[in-house]
Amino acid sequence: MMKVFLFSVLLACSWQAAAFRPMIQEEKRAAEYVNPFIGASTNVRDAGAYHGLGKTIPGATYPFGLVQLSPNTITGGDNGSGYSDEHESIEGFAFTQMSGIGWYGDLGNFLVMPTTGPMHTNSGKLENPDAGYRSRYDKSSEHARAGYYSVYLSDYRIRTEATVAQRAGMLRFTFPEGKDSRIQIDLARRVGGTSTWQEIKVVDDHTISGKMICTPDGGGWGNGDGKPDYTVHFYAQFSKPLKNYGVWSVAIPEGQSRKREFIESEAFQQLTAGAEIHRQVSSFEGKHLGFFTEFATKQDEVVLMKAGISFVSEENARENLEKEINDWDFERVLQRNQQAWNEALSKVEVASDDEELKHIFYTALYRTMIDPRLYSDANGEYMGGDKKIHQTGSFQKRTIFSGWDVFRSEMPLLTLIRPDVISDLLNSLITLADESGKGYLERWEFLNAYSGCMIGNPAISVLLDAYKKQIRNYDLEKAWQYAEESSRLFGNAKYGYVPGSISSTLEYAYTEWCMAELAKALGKTTEEEYYRKLSKSYQHIYDAEHRSFRPKDEKGNFLPWPENGRLTEGYGCVETNPFQQGWFVPHDIEGLVQLMGGREKAIEELDYMFANTPTDFLWNQFYNHANEPVHHVPFLFNRLGQPWKTQYWTRFICQKAYKNEVKGLVGNEDVGQMSAWYVLASIGMHPICPGDTRMELSAPLFDEVTLRLAGGKVFTIRVNGQSPQNTYIQSATLNDKPYTKCYIDYQDVVQGGVLELTLSAQPNKNWGVGE
Template sequence: MKFHQYLLALLMLLSCMNNDTIAQQKAKVNALTPLDYVDPTIGGSGIVLQPTRPLVHLPNSMLRVFPMKQDELDDQVMFFPLNVVSHRVEYAFSFLPIKGKQDDTFWGKRITIASQKSSPYYYQFEDEDTGMITEYTTAAKSGFFRVDFKDNNNNYLRLGLNGGNGNVQQLDKHSFTGTEEVTGLKVYLYAETDQDITDLKVQDKNNHRLLARFSTASVKFKYAISYISIAQAKASLQREIPGWDFVAIKKQAKAIWDGKMNQITLKGGTNAQKRTFYTSLYRTYERMVDINEYGQYYSMYDKQVHKSTEPFFVDNWIWDMYIAAEPLHTILNPKQEEKKINSYIDMYKQGGWMPAFALATGDWPAMTGNHAASWMADALAKGLKFDVKTAYKGLKKNSLEGTLLPWRNGPATAIDSFYNAHGYLYSSRPEERGSKDGVEMDKWWEGRGNEGVSITLEWSVCDWSIAQLANAAGYPQDKEKFLKRAGWYSNVYNTKEGFVWPKDKKGDWIYPYNTKLLGREYVTENNSYTYNWTPRHDLKGLFELMGGRQKAEAKLDQLFREDLSLSKFHFWLNQPDASGMVGQFVMGNEPSYHIPYLYNYLGAPWKTQKRIRMLIDTWYADNVFGIPGDEDGGGTTGFVVFSMLGFFPVTPGIPVYSIGSPTFNEASIKLPSGNAFTVKAVNNSKANVFIQSATLNGKPLNKPWFTHSDLLKGGTLVLQMSSKPNKAWGAKAADAPPSAIAVDPLTYK
């Protein structure tokens, strides 16, 4: 064979091998399931505030576990909390396998990670020093560790408290019990090992920590948590993990997660985008969690055990969750959403107030607003069934008889009486902070005002929502009262300055006032550039205050372009929640999430399309920095799921969705009814972010929104995409989605 023939043959052979390799790679990618794309370590290093955690749990289940580290950049595990009692705040018990010569350092010893595997249903890590492998999987109220120590020498399990009052103790040669008090809630533990304990040491006389020694190369440790009793914890463990088959429990957990992830299927997009999407979807199942323990549950709202066959859901930071997370699950699992709302109603009946942040440990009156109203009005408008009459009574009581002040529960104060009489919550000048009108306003942290601007804005939204419930609850006479209160947001809009602005008790605007640089003196976690856009229930009225749609559009443009006015570290010293900045737009905090969609209301939908794609592509990468702010257990990732699908719910209580710019060529939602709703983006690409035209079920759609009813019927939304905007599509005033105080949500059912 001549050389050139040999070379040609070699090139053909290499080409065939390369084609085979490419084909194999494609086949491997095509074989991936939605669950395979989930990576719980995404967002594991908080850019400014809290990181996400690689939680192992079942969807909306009581038991949640992760390896406690500083963040995902930390290579040492301190311990595993045996349950996350409240997202990111409260934990019960601690557990860690340890190998080595026992000494006093064992009580605080950490394990260095050589490698780890993380998924929603399974976690594994290898000890860099000893090769020990620790694995974990889960059931609903019980968990399962499997430890491979590699040999029989110097093998220990460390079991203790997480800082609360209580104790842990050995029950016999292969079991433990424990109790720990977490913010007043008593948490009970029952645990077993498959091997005998050969020696036991205690850290102190109070049995806060135990060190159990084993003389076998491997040990399995299974346990259950209860809020009722140790006996109940034992019963749950025997029910959920009766044997020692770790693989079977892992397989069972995987199947449950497969079902949830498979509810949305995608075509097109990159692997990185699918990782971001499905990881975000997984995050939205962290809360609320059902703490009913097979026929009974303990409620901190009346400190009683209740017999019930219904779930009792807790752990909802409603200020964060009502915006996107709960509306997402209103689509994916409406029956469960009804049960979550019923749990809130039960808490009201048990404790006398509708909860703010409904934790397992009781109501935590965090943040501002009465946003259970926003959530419930939205659910009612979308056809969910619950006890509207009782819900309405609780929401009305919160609004008219309870305090509006942040971080406070209970009846109205003199400051609240001022709000009810004057239609705004007055703000304190710096020299006035402290106890005013008999109310200590700086209770939660020193030097803070009463957040009067954001409270007025958010309670206006919430009162509008209450108005939408009045007729269904049987109180039509109340509707006008709450609609009037819904307009009070305008009392803190300074038309001269073009911003929401603090107003003092006399009704005068407070000067000087920096619309950019704030702590919490006047607003919550953000500044006036964000809170300018809060009245999503009355965008028509808001735009009129701003001088009309054209001026409002220019103001919205400037939001994304405005500078910080000072160095970033000085800005974040005062605004730590304002992360993911684009101009003064804050991608990392929930009150901003509807803002990019407001161009749909201003005759410029193409700008919504441009902004959404840029924001998703920029801030939601598939790595440890992939969450620009606090995730809040679904609060942020609900926005990601909606936006990557191509639409978003802007106004809670009006059952319509604003169209954005889909990430994927095709996304299909399998609805509980058996129908499917599909979004197709034809000619979609990184550059082709703009909608040229649209059809819904084959009929032309010339407006940038559709109804919840359209979605429930199933069908297909087809968007023709291009690299150039169609500035005429959806641009007429009549094309805008509905948002005004007088809007009747029933019109869009």
């Protein structure tokens, strides 16, 4: 009986311990909530528009790191990420990627693919993977989290895992038994085209190094129109010695175009399939090369490969690898990566019982920490805009500034949680203007390229916003000089508007206001008056008869009114229509309201916009959250005396336009902007006008939000009555004192403190309307 009793007690205790274990186990850390598959689709059909969905990468990344190691399923087309979830085969794993961009993409260099059996030197295509080295994969085997990716390649029976450091990456392959196992590297491959020249050498029996030259002639960014011109240097090592190895070389005909139209063609597949094989060569160079190493493997044998990447030199690529991944311990590299991501994501901590909500939030925060990425090496060297090697001083050189997108939410978010990145970015843009001889601040910078992509002068917005927020670790006089030159080259000065363009006129009017504000701060009275006048340029193209902005020709005549009126996309607008673009006067909302006929009329127009917006928030003619120009619009109700509508619509958008799934982004991620909007809106603070330190308040989605700010300060947002139904702010206190404003100043946040909000299911139409 005693044994039975003791067994029963032990069983009961064991059951209780098992039942209690989930309650006492440590709560998930932030990086564990990241789902890199959110937005990882370029699917046009599902998006309902040619822009596609999120276009994010699912692979391994490091916070603002130079290297991203990600699977690629496609080369060519408007597929900047090189990956789309619905594709059923993978062509390789690239060490450089762009994430969340529209236009024809770039990078996707140093494409590594493990294979078995007969070797292919061409990639094959999605519709016929057997014709090349690509492989089908088991979708259920595909896993990703911050800093890690894995998948099972079905055709080769190889498990592939990836992780990265800042400037280096590591792949771990688990092979089947075989005599003809292989790792092959397509050195010519590039997401939006091909590199135009490659060089490779065998350094020792475990190491190769080389470079890949990528020019506009090879397509890439904007199919060459974005002026991409960079060289990727690599230093790669294999855990298994190089015994049977070689290079394949494709005889590219003289004069043959290397842009995406060619590399997407069947002729390209046939040409690359007929490559010449050169075995046991110690070095090689050419227009289209690949490298392979062959070996026998036992069942489940693990083979590793690691590579350092540099945009400066092979020697720097070697140093990057040796400093960041100096052994073959994959788990240690992954652990360091996880620590880095947890530290980065700890800048904003949210509390909620809703696990799905935390997956969406921390993935969004993660996406805001991919770009602007490192461009300088571990030794501080970087390739300048003059094609010369430079040394960083008090900043780290960064690249990929998607200005037109990110000045709205992404950059304001980083001023709060990573002011050092803002400082680095401004230094990078200023030094580029200096070194290149261009003398102005580029609007969409890509690896030193002045791509000219999109419109406006967004770098001026970032400059003013940083200056107003005391982020000033850069040469201010040079910054002013280059901002002035930017405004001179691109602005409203000549006509008082931009002929043919509503979008450009309004965007320039805003950054001309930024110039006026900066001039005022610097005591430049004449310049302030000049730019203040130009900031009113938007008034010159408003047509009271049609109650809409309209494009004018050079003689001042309105262009013919289209059949569909202000809902006509492209009528004087870039990726918008006049109804959407017309709200972009963030610096002079009162002036805009007067043009529209007063506050009531403006509210009526806003109500009309949201009432006609589809609840899936996919691309549409009204509130088109899939694209940036309207991202400030839900917050305008705060400025028009109806803050409860801002509270309602921001929460509704957060709930409907963002999901924890592949289709969880309704439009292109646009280098962090789509996610940054969510981060700020979901914690209840978002600017309308970067450069103005006012941030609009709305109802957070979380029980508590903790912002860890520079200098060790902490700002906390506590929410009483949090629930999906309680959409509206009833009352607020700031540092235990009643707070009745529907906005908060940046300086009040960065000083630290506590904002406490009480929510309800019914709006309090008296709160937040008095000031």
